[in-house]
Amino acid sequence: MKELEFKDGSAKRIYQSYIERCLRVLKPLNQAAQVDAIMDINSYIYEYMDHNKDLSEMTSLLNILDRVGPPEETLKEVVAMKKIDEAVSTYNVKHVFQALYYNARNGTLYFIFGLTVVLFLTFPFTIFMKIFYPEDVGLFIGNGSFFIGTSNDDPAIKEHLGNWFIPVILLISVVFYYLLIQLLKFIRKSKLK
Amino acid sequence: MKSEYIKNWETQFKKGVLPLFVLSLIVTKEMYGYELILELKSQYDLDVTESTMYPLLIRMMKEGLLEHKWVEQQSGIPRKYYSIKEEGRSVLEEMRVMFQNINLKVN
Numbered sequence: 111m112k113e114l115e116f117k118d119g120s121a122k123r124i125y126q127s128y129i130e131r132c133l134r135v136l137k138p139l140n141q142a143a144q145v146d147a148i149m150d151i152n153s154y155i156y157e158y159m160d161h162n163k164d165l166s167e168m169t170s171l172l173n174i175l176d177r178v179g180p181p182e183e184t185l186k187e188v189v190a191m192k193k194i195d196e197a198v199s200t201y202n203v204k205h206v207f208q209a210l211y212y213n214a215r216n217g218t219l220y221f222i223f224g225l226t227v228v229l230f231l232t233f234p235f236t237i238f239m240k241i242f243y244p245e246d247v248g249l250f251i252g253n254g255s256f257f258i259g260t261s262n263d264d265p266a267i268k269e270h271l272g273n274w275f276i277p278v279i280l281l282i283s284v285v286f287y288y289l290l291i292q293l294l295k296f297i298r299k300s301k302l303k
Numbered sequence: 304m305k306s307e308y309i310k311n312w313e314t315q316f317k318k319g320v321l322p323l324f325v326l327s328l329i330v331t332k333e334m335y336g337y338e339l340i341l342e343l344k345s346q347y348d349l350d351v352t353e354s355t356m357y358p359l360l361i362r363m364m365k366e367g368l369l370e371h372k373w374v375e376q377q378s379g380i381p382r383k384y385y386s387i388k389e390e391g392r393s394v395l396e397e398m399r400v401m402f403q404n405i406n407l408k409v410n
Contacts, residue, residue, distance in 0.1 A: 112379045149373070149381065150336070154353045156380040157337035179354030187358045191365055 111149050114156055118167040125155070125171060132181040135189060143192045147185065154178055223293045230286040233258070237276050248275050317349055322363060323402060324349065326387060326395040329369065333386035336360060360385060368394055 113129070116122035132151050136144045158174035165173070178184055236258055240247040246260045248269035255267050258279070271278055321343075328334060328342050336356055343349040363369045368391035373381045387395070 114380070150357060150383055153380055153382060154336055154357065156378065157335070157382070158353075160378070161337065161341075174353070177352040177354060178357070179352070184354045184357060188361050191361060 111145065111152055114152065114159070116167055116171075121167040121171045124168075124175070128175055128181070132185060135181045135185045138189060139192050147188060147192075151178060151181075151185075223290070226286055226290050226293060230283060230290055233279050233283045233286065237279050240275050240279075248272070249278070320402070321349070321351065321355070321359060322368075323395070323398045325359065325363065326368065326391055326398065329385055329387045330392065330395055333384045335382040335384050339385070363391070367391075 114125060116125060129148065129152070132148055133144070136147050139147070155171070155174050155178065158177070159167070159170045162170045162173070236247060239260070243260070248261070249258050249271045250256075250261055250267045251270050252268050253264060253266035255264075261267065261269065269275075324343055324347050325339060328339060328346070334342065336353070339360075340351050340353065340356055343351050360369065360371075364371060364385075368388060369385045370388055371383050371385050374384055375381050
Protein backbone atom coordinates (compact mmCIF):
# COMPACT_ATOMS: atom_id res chain seq x y z
CA MET A 111 0.00 0.00 0.00
CA LYS A 112 1.27 3.43 -0.92
CA GLU A 113 1.35 5.69 2.16
CA LEU A 114 -0.01 9.21 1.88
CA GLU A 115 2.51 12.04 1.83
CA PHE A 116 2.37 14.85 4.36
CA LYS A 117 4.20 18.15 4.67
CA ASP A 118 3.14 18.39 8.33
CA GLY A 119 5.29 15.97 10.33
CA SER A 120 2.78 15.73 13.17
CA ALA A 121 -0.03 14.91 10.76
CA LYS A 122 2.14 12.20 9.21
CA ARG A 123 2.75 10.63 12.63
CA ILE A 124 -0.96 10.64 13.43
CA TYR A 125 -1.74 9.06 10.06
CA GLN A 126 0.90 6.36 10.51
CA SER A 127 -0.30 5.62 14.01
CA TYR A 128 -3.86 5.25 12.72
CA ILE A 129 -2.79 2.89 9.94
CA GLU A 130 -0.86 0.79 12.47
CA ARG A 131 -3.99 0.55 14.62
CA CYS A 132 -5.96 -0.59 11.57
CA LEU A 133 -3.35 -3.24 10.76
CA ARG A 134 -3.49 -4.54 14.34
CA VAL A 135 -7.27 -4.92 14.14
CA LEU A 136 -7.01 -6.57 10.71
CA LYS A 137 -4.33 -9.04 11.80
CA PRO A 138 -6.69 -12.03 12.17
CA LEU A 139 -7.49 -11.89 8.45
CA ASN A 140 -5.48 -13.43 5.64
CA GLN A 141 -2.97 -11.24 3.80
CA ALA A 142 -5.20 -10.45 0.81
CA ALA A 143 -8.12 -9.39 3.01
CA GLN A 144 -5.82 -7.25 5.17
CA VAL A 145 -4.39 -5.49 2.11
CA ASP A 146 -7.85 -4.92 0.63
CA ALA A 147 -9.18 -3.42 3.85
CA ILE A 148 -6.18 -1.18 4.56
CA MET A 149 -6.22 0.09 0.96
CA ASP A 150 -9.91 0.92 1.43
CA ILE A 151 -9.26 2.93 4.59
CA ASN A 152 -6.25 4.64 2.99
CA SER A 153 -8.36 5.55 -0.02
CA TYR A 154 -11.08 7.12 2.13
CA ILE A 155 -8.47 9.20 3.95
CA TYR A 156 -6.84 10.30 0.69
CA GLU A 157 -10.11 11.18 -1.08
CA TYR A 158 -11.36 13.29 1.82
CA MET A 159 -8.10 15.21 2.10
CA ASP A 160 -7.91 15.63 -1.67
CA HIS A 161 -11.44 17.07 -1.74
CA ASN A 162 -10.77 19.41 1.18
CA LYS A 163 -7.51 21.08 0.24
CA ASP A 164 -8.77 24.38 1.68
CA LEU A 165 -8.22 22.93 5.15
CA SER A 166 -4.83 22.48 6.79
CA GLU A 167 -3.34 18.98 6.59
CA MET A 168 -3.85 18.44 10.31
CA THR A 169 -7.47 19.64 10.34
CA SER A 170 -8.32 17.62 7.25
CA LEU A 171 -6.68 14.50 8.62
CA LEU A 172 -8.33 14.80 12.02
CA ASN A 173 -11.69 15.35 10.33
CA ILE A 174 -11.44 12.24 8.20
CA LEU A 175 -10.10 10.07 11.00
CA ASP A 176 -13.06 11.19 13.09
CA ARG A 177 -15.39 10.27 10.21
CA VAL A 178 -13.80 6.87 9.65
CA GLY A 179 -13.91 6.25 13.38
CA PRO A 180 -11.71 4.20 15.70
CA PRO A 181 -10.40 1.14 13.78
CA GLU A 182 -11.42 -1.05 16.73
CA GLU A 183 -15.06 -0.13 16.02
CA THR A 184 -15.23 0.48 12.26
CA LEU A 185 -13.25 -2.60 11.33
CA LYS A 186 -14.72 -4.88 14.00
CA GLU A 187 -17.75 -5.87 11.94
CA VAL A 188 -15.69 -6.15 8.76
CA VAL A 189 -13.19 -8.49 10.44
CA ALA A 190 -16.03 -10.62 11.82
CA MET A 191 -17.72 -10.82 8.37
CA LYS A 192 -14.54 -11.62 6.48
CA LYS A 193 -13.56 -14.18 9.10
CA ILE A 194 -16.80 -16.05 8.41
CA ASP A 195 -15.95 -16.02 4.70
CA GLU A 196 -12.53 -17.47 5.46
CA ALA A 197 -13.95 -20.13 7.76
CA VAL A 198 -16.66 -21.18 5.31
CA SER A 199 -14.35 -21.28 2.31
CA THR A 200 -11.43 -23.08 3.96
CA TYR A 201 -13.14 -25.30 6.59
CA ASN A 202 -9.98 -24.60 8.57
CA VAL A 203 -10.62 -25.26 12.28
CA LYS A 204 -8.57 -22.25 13.34
CA HIS A 205 -10.60 -19.92 11.08
CA VAL A 206 -13.86 -21.47 12.29
CA PHE A 207 -13.05 -20.81 15.93
CA GLN A 208 -11.77 -17.34 15.15
CA ALA A 209 -14.99 -16.58 13.23
CA LEU A 210 -17.04 -17.77 16.20
CA TYR A 211 -14.97 -15.66 18.57
CA TYR A 212 -15.10 -12.44 16.52
CA ASN A 213 -18.81 -12.72 15.87
CA ALA A 214 -19.67 -13.74 19.42
CA ARG A 215 -17.59 -10.84 20.69
CA ASN A 216 -19.88 -8.46 18.84
CA GLY A 217 -22.82 -9.99 20.70
CA THR A 218 -21.04 -10.06 24.06
CA LEU A 219 -22.71 -6.85 25.13
CA TYR A 220 -26.15 -8.41 24.71
CA PHE A 221 -25.03 -11.51 26.57
CA ILE A 222 -23.81 -9.39 29.48
CA PHE A 223 -27.05 -7.43 29.37
CA GLY A 224 -29.11 -10.64 29.52
CA LEU A 225 -27.06 -12.02 32.38
CA THR A 226 -27.40 -8.76 34.30
CA VAL A 227 -31.19 -8.82 33.85
CA VAL A 228 -31.40 -12.38 35.16
CA LEU A 229 -29.27 -11.55 38.21
CA PHE A 230 -31.16 -8.32 38.83
CA LEU A 231 -34.46 -10.19 38.84
CA THR A 232 -33.38 -13.16 40.95
CA PHE A 233 -31.36 -11.44 43.68
CA PRO A 234 -34.30 -9.45 45.14
CA PHE A 235 -36.32 -12.66 45.15
CA THR A 236 -33.89 -14.07 47.72
CA ILE A 237 -34.82 -11.17 50.04
CA PHE A 238 -38.41 -12.43 50.17
CA MET A 239 -37.17 -15.94 50.67
CA LYS A 240 -35.00 -14.77 53.59
CA ILE A 241 -37.98 -13.09 55.26
CA PHE A 242 -40.05 -16.29 55.14
CA TYR A 243 -37.19 -18.78 55.64
CA PRO A 244 -34.53 -16.88 57.60
CA GLU A 245 -32.57 -19.97 58.65
CA ASP A 246 -32.53 -21.64 55.26
CA VAL A 247 -31.66 -18.74 52.97
CA GLY A 248 -28.38 -16.84 52.82
CA LEU A 249 -24.83 -16.72 51.51
CA PHE A 250 -23.37 -20.18 51.97
CA ILE A 251 -19.66 -20.96 51.87
CA GLY A 252 -17.86 -24.20 52.58
CA ASN A 253 -16.75 -27.55 51.21
CA GLY A 254 -15.72 -25.92 47.93
CA SER A 255 -19.12 -24.23 47.57
CA PHE A 256 -20.02 -20.56 47.36
CA PHE A 257 -23.63 -19.67 46.63
CA ILE A 258 -26.59 -17.50 47.48
CA GLY A 259 -29.70 -19.55 48.00
CA THR A 260 -31.05 -22.20 50.30
CA SER A 261 -28.97 -24.54 52.45
CA ASN A 262 -28.66 -28.20 51.67
CA ASP A 263 -28.06 -29.40 55.26
CA ASP A 264 -24.38 -30.08 54.65
CA PRO A 265 -22.74 -29.19 58.01
CA ALA A 266 -19.56 -28.09 56.22
CA ILE A 267 -21.47 -25.38 54.36
CA LYS A 268 -22.29 -22.43 56.62
CA GLU A 269 -24.28 -19.25 56.16
CA HIS A 270 -22.07 -16.17 56.52
CA LEU A 271 -24.18 -13.01 56.35
CA GLY A 272 -26.90 -13.57 58.93
CA ASN A 273 -28.89 -10.38 59.41
CA TRP A 274 -26.64 -8.60 56.92
CA PHE A 275 -28.01 -10.76 54.10
CA ILE A 276 -30.91 -8.45 53.20
CA PRO A 277 -28.88 -5.18 53.21
CA VAL A 278 -26.08 -6.82 51.18
CA ILE A 279 -28.51 -8.22 48.60
CA LEU A 280 -30.27 -4.84 48.40
CA LEU A 281 -26.92 -3.18 47.73
CA ILE A 282 -26.02 -5.76 45.07
CA SER A 283 -29.43 -5.24 43.44
CA VAL A 284 -28.88 -1.48 43.32
CA VAL A 285 -25.47 -2.04 41.70
CA PHE A 286 -26.97 -4.37 39.09
CA TYR A 287 -29.76 -1.89 38.44
CA TYR A 288 -27.24 0.89 37.86
CA LEU A 289 -25.23 -1.42 35.57
CA LEU A 290 -28.39 -2.26 33.62
CA ILE A 291 -29.18 1.42 33.05
CA GLN A 292 -25.62 2.11 31.86
CA LEU A 293 -25.76 -0.90 29.50
CA LEU A 294 -29.10 0.28 28.13
CA LYS A 295 -27.69 3.76 27.52
CA PHE A 296 -24.69 2.28 25.76
CA ILE A 297 -26.82 -0.03 23.59
CA ARG A 298 -29.13 2.87 22.68
CA LYS A 299 -26.18 5.06 21.78
CA SER A 300 -24.59 2.38 19.61
CA LYS A 301 -27.89 1.70 17.80
CA LEU A 302 -28.33 5.36 16.96
CA LYS A 303 -24.98 5.61 15.18
CA MET B 304 -36.18 22.51 16.46
CA LYS B 305 -36.73 18.76 16.10
CA SER B 306 -37.72 16.85 19.17
CA GLU B 307 -35.49 14.09 20.47
CA TYR B 308 -38.06 11.54 19.31
CA ILE B 309 -38.11 12.84 15.74
CA LYS B 310 -34.32 13.03 15.64
CA ASN B 311 -34.01 9.39 16.74
CA TRP B 312 -36.71 8.31 14.29
CA GLU B 313 -34.98 10.20 11.49
CA THR B 314 -31.66 8.49 12.31
CA GLN B 315 -33.26 5.03 12.22
CA PHE B 316 -35.21 5.87 9.06
CA LYS B 317 -32.10 7.04 7.21
CA LYS B 318 -30.21 3.94 8.33
CA GLY B 319 -33.01 1.82 6.92
CA VAL B 320 -33.24 3.46 3.50
CA LEU B 321 -29.51 3.93 3.02
CA PRO B 322 -29.03 0.66 1.04
CA LEU B 323 -31.88 1.72 -1.25
CA PHE B 324 -30.23 5.08 -1.92
CA VAL B 325 -26.81 3.49 -2.44
CA LEU B 326 -28.22 1.01 -4.99
CA SER B 327 -30.17 3.82 -6.69
CA LEU B 328 -26.93 5.72 -7.20
CA ILE B 329 -24.74 2.83 -8.25
CA VAL B 330 -27.31 1.54 -10.75
CA THR B 331 -26.70 4.71 -12.81
CA LYS B 332 -22.90 4.35 -12.86
CA GLU B 333 -20.09 2.70 -10.93
CA MET B 334 -18.86 4.81 -8.04
CA TYR B 335 -16.15 4.83 -5.40
CA GLY B 336 -16.84 5.19 -1.68
CA TYR B 337 -16.19 8.88 -1.19
CA GLU B 338 -18.06 9.72 -4.37
CA LEU B 339 -21.09 7.87 -2.95
CA ILE B 340 -20.87 9.92 0.22
CA LEU B 341 -20.84 13.16 -1.79
CA GLU B 342 -23.75 12.03 -4.01
CA LEU B 343 -25.82 10.92 -1.02
CA LYS B 344 -25.41 14.41 0.39
CA SER B 345 -26.15 16.23 -2.84
CA GLN B 346 -29.06 14.09 -4.07
CA TYR B 347 -30.69 12.89 -0.86
CA ASP B 348 -29.39 15.37 1.70
CA LEU B 349 -27.95 12.45 3.68
CA ASP B 350 -24.84 12.97 5.79
CA VAL B 351 -23.13 9.60 5.84
CA THR B 352 -19.70 9.09 7.32
CA GLU B 353 -17.06 6.67 6.15
CA SER B 354 -17.55 4.61 9.31
CA THR B 355 -21.09 3.87 8.08
CA MET B 356 -20.40 3.64 4.36
CA TYR B 357 -17.45 1.27 4.48
CA PRO B 358 -19.08 -1.59 6.45
CA LEU B 359 -22.33 -1.09 4.51
CA LEU B 360 -20.60 -1.55 1.15
CA ILE B 361 -18.78 -4.64 2.46
CA ARG B 362 -22.12 -6.09 3.64
CA MET B 363 -23.76 -5.35 0.29
CA MET B 364 -20.92 -7.07 -1.54
CA LYS B 365 -21.19 -10.04 0.81
CA GLU B 366 -24.91 -10.25 -0.02
CA GLY B 367 -24.04 -10.38 -3.72
CA LEU B 368 -25.62 -7.00 -4.56
CA LEU B 369 -22.43 -5.22 -5.56
CA GLU B 370 -19.00 -6.03 -6.92
CA HIS B 371 -15.85 -3.99 -6.91
CA LYS B 372 -12.63 -3.35 -8.79
CA TRP B 373 -9.56 -1.36 -7.90
CA VAL B 374 -8.61 1.33 -10.43
CA GLU B 375 -5.16 2.87 -10.34
CA GLN B 376 -5.09 6.68 -10.15
CA GLN B 377 -2.45 9.23 -11.10
CA SER B 378 -2.01 10.00 -7.41
CA GLY B 379 -0.82 6.44 -6.85
CA ILE B 380 -3.69 5.81 -4.41
CA PRO B 381 -6.10 3.43 -6.16
CA ARG B 382 -9.85 3.85 -5.97
CA LYS B 383 -12.28 1.04 -5.25
CA TYR B 384 -15.15 1.33 -7.72
CA TYR B 385 -18.44 -0.39 -6.92
CA SER B 386 -20.90 -1.56 -9.55
CA ILE B 387 -24.28 -3.23 -9.23
CA LYS B 388 -24.81 -6.93 -9.91
CA GLU B 389 -27.96 -8.56 -11.31
CA GLU B 390 -29.03 -9.57 -7.82
CA GLY B 391 -28.53 -5.93 -6.76
CA ARG B 392 -30.79 -4.74 -9.59
CA SER B 393 -33.63 -7.09 -8.58
CA VAL B 394 -33.25 -6.14 -4.92
CA LEU B 395 -33.32 -2.47 -5.92
CA GLU B 396 -36.57 -3.00 -7.83
CA GLU B 397 -38.15 -4.76 -4.87
CA MET B 398 -37.04 -2.01 -2.51
CA ARG B 399 -38.44 0.67 -4.81
CA VAL B 400 -41.83 -1.07 -4.98
CA MET B 401 -41.91 -1.42 -1.18
CA PHE B 402 -40.92 2.20 -0.70
CA GLN B 403 -43.62 3.39 -3.09
CA ASN B 404 -46.25 1.22 -1.40
CA ILE B 405 -45.36 2.60 2.01
CA ASN B 406 -45.38 6.13 0.64
CA LEU B 407 -48.86 5.61 -0.84
CA LYS B 408 -50.23 4.12 2.35
CA VAL B 409 -48.81 6.86 4.53
CA ASN B 410 -50.20 9.56 2.26
